[in-house]
Amino acid sequence: MAVTKKNVKFNAQGLQVAGILNLPEGAENKKGNPAIVCVHPGSSCKEQTAGIYAEKLAELGYVTLVFDASYQGESGGEPRFIENPAARVEDIRCAVDYLTTLDYVDENRIGILGVCAGGGYAVNAAMTERRIKAVGTVVGANIGRVQRESGDPLKALEAIGRQRTAEARGAEPMVVNWIPHNQEERKQAGITDIDIVEAVDYYTTPRGQSANSPNKLKYSSLDAVLGFDAFHLAEELLTQPLQIIVGDKQGAFGSYRDGHELYKKAASTKKDLFVLKGVSHYDLYDQPEPVRKAVEKLGAFYKENL
Template identity: 40%
Template sequence: MDRVTFQNKGNTVVGNLFRPDGFEQGTTYPAIVVTHPFGAVKEQVPTTYAKLLAEQGFVTLVFDASYQGESGGEPHFSEFPSTRVEDIRCAVDFLSVHPDVDPERIGALGICAGGGYTVNVSQTEMRIKAVAGVSTFDIGSARRDGVGPLDKQSEEYRTGLLERSGRARTREAAGGQVEMFSLISDNPRFDMNDPSTIPLMYQEGYRYYSEIDPNPRFMGTFALSSLSRQMAFFPFEGIELISPRPLLLIAGSEADTLYMSQDAIGRAKEPKELVVLDGASHIDLYWRPEYVPQVAGKLAEFFGKHLSAL
């Protein structure tokens, strides 16, 4: 593994590059950009899949989003969808000129919100030849409407959040303190003593990030000033533009975000495939040994077919 950096509009993006098993100097390989979930860092679930795909013959790149992890950008712990999308384009720039990569065989994999960003950028980034998402998450829909029926938000609540986000921006513009926001503790509809009020992905996500695969750079709360830009994001508008390049989405049958992958696939044109793993939740596909090898195998098959044959 090599620690690498590249630039996104003045921000230094920090990543890790994995080479295939049996790597030979002077040979070029197909490559895959792996984009992390909301809040995550490159060392967590992205690295799990990057390593498994490298074992199957791919150069893989994971990186911390701008404003997050080890990457630059202030205020830190901001989630800007347009910047996240541009991060992926800049990662493709990096791979396109890397001596170990065949620039005509670059694919993209996104996990959770990274899946939404990957689907979005691939609509207009033609250098990406094959597109995949795992537990794909529409962050715009989630911020506007909540996650599934359990977190259905009213128009009044949404408007109130936007007003708070605007005030946070004004405060920052005046040189004031950055206000942080928690998706769980700052939602008055969620009762921390009653898990039935909280979507399963948030419950399981808390456990994953705090107990199963903790990292000190994890973004547990984010800058409230970035919330309005998240609400303004519509990742699946224009998804039909990915065709005729192939699209694969993988989700769990018990994921409270399954409807997001179904929505995306329903809008996309062929060739497309939705793989639903029976019994799996959204977070299960991050780490559980009964599911991760299945997901990795399907991804290796997909990218092997559509990148290695080019």
């Protein structure tokens, strides 16, 4: 099905969030279209993997909305490059708000799909955003857990406190990179984990790089990330139909483990965990065959539940 892309903006807590609205052919001329909010990974943007899924789901007949997180990409907000879980979750609520203003969208047929950290944020938002009727994740990861396990969280919080004090006294903001800038830098750091190797390949080469994903992170914003648990209260509040998709080639980001944890924890009575054999975290970002299989599974899931 042909898809029309529209650049849109919507309000999120006083900020203008930049998005891409994907419209299936003829969608604007009929009522009652189902819609899906697509949420990008940490460090990512609307043009990358979440945008790929948004377009492919639109080809199946869903109105889809993918957007840059507040403070990132083409969206508004200062300071730049912060990763704030509360803001990321609020962005999702505001994306749902925006969809409900479109007269060709059925407000009772809105779903969500999140990739990597976006999957964790999608789950977290859906627990208290009951307008979301179906939840999908592709290599969904609990970004708080990832950060806590990447080093000593207490030492990191002490360092963040010192940095905030310095910035309050006039020091320049400390902006760090999410991942090594290239494979040579990664090798020099002695990093061999498959997720980091493939992240560098995806984000820093023509394969996936985008000007809206500059590999920059305001260091002090990690305090909120370190205290965040994307799956907190899922056993009580996550009741919507749930489709989890992961690959079984495991790396440092732990999406395979998080997928199994979420499946066990979610209160959803209708839930499924789909494991792709021989597939890595980043294969499910953009590689044709894994993405095809994921979209096929998601298409059937949303058809049944939206």
